[in-house]
Amino acid sequence: MRPFAYTTAGTAVEAVAALAAAGPGARLLAGGTTLYDLMKLEIETPPAVVDVHRVADLAGFDTSGERELVFGAGARMADVAEDGRLRRDYPALTESLWRAASQQLRNMATLGGNLLQRTRCPYFRGGEPFACNKRRPGSGCAAQEGLDRSHALFGGSDDCIAVYPGDWATALVAFDAEVDVLGPGGARSLPLARLHREPGDTPQLEHTLEPGELITRIRVPVTPAGRGSAYLKIRDRESYAFALVSAAVALTVDGDGRVGECRIAVGGVATRPWRVPAAEQALRGQPVSDASARAAGEAAFAGARPGRHNAFKIELGTRTVADAVRVAAGRAVR
């Protein structure tokens, strides 16, 4: 690992100031499960790090609000996953948390840090000698003609098809979450859907935060569809693995058995958290049935662009969305 200068911050304001003072390339360190890991691999080589893992004003969360749920960016994944109200009213959110990583990692990782988790593409993490535009711009993308089983069906470019690996953001994007940030220029908010970038021809740029900005809170508008929600995750083993495919579905069911509000996103298959409005549209107003669930899954994957080894994720994803629709509908208040 390269040497790095270390400072800590006690508040969010201090953190932003410390980050500015630490100079170009400085990074925020929270749980460390992504950044410190990549620093060990020398894929991340920040000259300075500002430790925010004990910033008290980022740590809380409140799921009792009437208009929105509020999550401090420093809250730990494990703690939020245990929240009783959230488990009851937004099972897709808690499932996206406890089905991620291991309990040890969830005890460490923060909600804000997790949003910016970087890809698990083996050509990215493998370092030299693999070509990777994300790691070394201009070097090429080894995955395009390589072992692309884990790679993206959506949002890829000729320069990068690395999957965004997070579960939490996939669930959040279905719920129209907003992200609050604090930076040298003050505070602002943006929709989570606009936090991540598609790779395009600059895959090294993964998010839209300005230099020096810190995520402070994640807010989720209250919705009755939360109760009727599910996050399903299909992996190469039963636990402690990243998604081959995942699906977040939240819906309400009307008195006549038809789907009312409907929110669907898919994970493990796209270069950023991937909401699928076409699937929502296909399901909205339809009676809950195997056929309508399947149709939603098919609509979700209609525009997929598979590579050499990942075409199976179209059918797998279609079925996973359909399963998630069934589970969510089973939970929905009628």
Added chain:
Amino acid sequence: MSSPHADVQPVDTRRVDAREKVTGAAVYATDLHPDQLAHAVLATATVGRGRITGLDTAAAEAVPGVLLVLTHLDHLDLQSPGFVMGGGYGVQSLQPLLDEHIAYRGQAVALVVAETLIAATQAAKLVRADYEPEPFAVTLDSPGVERLSQPAVIPLPFLADLDVGDAESAYAAAPVQIDAVYDQPAQHQNPMELIGATVWWRGDTVVVHEGTQNASAIRHGLARQLGIDPANVEVVSPYTGGGFGQKNSLQIHIAPLAVAARRLGRPVKLVVSRTQLFHHTSFRPASRHRIRLGADEHGRMLAALHDVEHQTSRFDLFPMMYTETTARLYGIGDFRGRQTFARMDTQSPGFMRAPFEHPGVFAFESAVDELAYAAQRDPLEFRLANDTTADPVTGEPFSSRHLAQCLRRGAKLFGWSARQWQPASMRADDGSLVGWGVAAGAYPASIVPSAAHLVASADGRIRVGVDGHEMGQGIRSAIALLVAENLGLDVRHVEITVGDTRVATQHLTAGSWGTASTLGAVHAALRELRKQLGADVSGPVDLAAAVGATGREHVESRAETLGPGQTEQDAERARQGLVALAGPEFTGYSTFSWIAHFVEVRVEPTTCRIRVPRVVSVADCGRVASPVTAASQVRGGIVWGIGACLREAGEVDPRYGGWLNASLEEYPVPVNADIGTLDVDFIGEPDLRFHPVGVKGLGEVSMVGVAAAVANAVYHATGVRHRRLPIRIEDVLAGTGLPEPRL
């Protein structure tokens, strides 16, 4: 064996070194931190094959705290250790860091030593090498792979083609036939303990602490490499954090570490990173099996042809013995086995738990299942109907074979009689497809020379210094139970030293021969001890009184034992740290361990996820030397079989060479949530023809056949046969006849 004294407590069969392991007191080789310890880290090659044309270590050397950067420019003056399967000691014959040639991606190009691990790690990343790349081949299908018939290049009797009767004609005439190819990937042992060592010099003696299955190979191999007397090499390995074959010989970092420690005059420790480890030492070679089986209309198997090719490196021929076991599973009169090397540009492959038996039997027992279905038979009945009492290869009897009992008892425990024959006919309440599969397994029983030294003390305790290594199989428990039961002692009064060249020769512990070999020597030493003590040949001994009666503080006995038919020449080979094994063919009989596995799978009908809620396995390993640890070994073997069938594959990008998924994230070994109920039982009949206390091997046979039973269960659940491992979600998705993905 129960004690004749009614007041004696029942023998405590729990693992004897468990307390050390649950408290953190067990010290593994890289737990050591002697004074003045320096830390080493490897830098490795980034080309698939080639030549180093330039090497820049200046930046590495400039890192504060760096003490030494060893490369091929430093004239390490090391001899090759020789390949462990080629009359030598090493995991491979190629010793890196001696010249500019790079034979495979991931080969070490520098060993960086520094005051701290942080400095060494940073500096290793700063070593810059330029290469002239050369073309390379890394998969069985790559152009440039060289194929060689095994008997043509290694003309040894036990590696010969196998021809029993006239299999081609018998197959051609058989009314029911199966002809199928089964592909199996390279796999990596991945013991939890990373490969690593702590090495220092004490005067002219080099001291090596490394988790190993073969301390004597390290001793003699390192002596050869350094050009010193083996008496000046001490190897200490009280605990090995899992071996599974990967730690069965001299690793390629030991000699460079010894050089570094000598040049610095300090102890040096190296822990090879997990990613480097995928490239640094052995792995299970990829293999491809064509199986042809013929049967008559009554379900009697008539002929079998098993053609195998497996990968090996350019510089070593890793010999294969797949057909040795598949030829013994059933009473098939006409059998043909052919084995071919595919040489390519990797490090040398080697042994990984059930090295040939797992892949060979996966292929064979899958084909047997296919044949049973082709003959419209129940796969269990089909297997029982083809049982044999004689070794079909030699015509001699097996010293023991209770495979049919394993199958029958397993079927009963599993509830096989409720199975519906028709594939895809059983469903669970939740709609899952249910499949029940069965497969048999076998593993050759081998035995090696062994040595034991007993010291009985007047305080009633006994110390056992013995030839053997503890890597989780529970060898201390087996020894302690034997000694305690033999003498009527409390197991806590038995103190055992293994894996230490200072107390005994330490022959390779592998191939499931460890317990049988070690217990043979301990048993002989116990007989000798009884003589010295003037005790009866059997029955409990009051050790304190008996030692006290001699007027001495201690009474010692020693024994060196050989396997059946072995000679002093074999003992001498063992003393030289070389493999010296006998079996499975002995004069007048053959010996194998046997097992039957019954597996239930559930296939989620939508996503096609395969789950394995329960497995029943019944083993015939002769006498069960240590019931608790033996059952654990079998459970471990089942977990390995599930991993091998459904999870594990070393993935190769042919443009880069090496291994792409070189981490515990990307190489998915089973996790706790993958494993359901595992029921294990033993036949428990001692094999006294093979062994003085009736022990055969267990560690490897426990895995053999599991993958086939899982795959056969997947077939039964879905009606689709999978012939390439691992069976992944996409394979089942594609095979279930559901709509093709829209593209």
Added chain:
Amino acid sequence: MAATEPVYEVELSCAVNGEPVHVRVDTRESLLDLLRERLGVTGAKKGCDHGQCGACTVHLDGRRVVSCLTPAVQAAGADVTTVEGVAGPDGELHPLQQAFIDHDALQCGYCTPGQIMSGLACLAEGHAGDDDEVREYMSGNLCRCGAYAGIVAAVRAVAEQQGR
């Protein structure tokens, strides 16, 4: 915060198994390497160094974490507990350690310290309600020997003892 000299080493104070520790650490150093290479506390094991195996699991202020991905500087002021700190002062085993022995929940022993620390946390978190829950919440600790069945039995046995 005013610009100051960059800090590459930190004076760290924490407690390891109840003993106060004061040590100067490189900012890059992991808690695992600090414990193993500097403090001689080697119960926590290195199996991957990237949070992919759980062998290095310790408790940080009572919560299980992987010490390989915990920068040592983040342990400032914290209570660190490793497997060496689990048994009683006179060597009396914790019931979970005893249950690991009784259910033979180990083989080679290398992952065992991490399994014990994870198992203790699994119990304390209330995630040992049934076998499947234990399987899920113990899945962050790989055991290559395949002792999973015994591990589940051991954790469940202690959960039932505690439930009584």
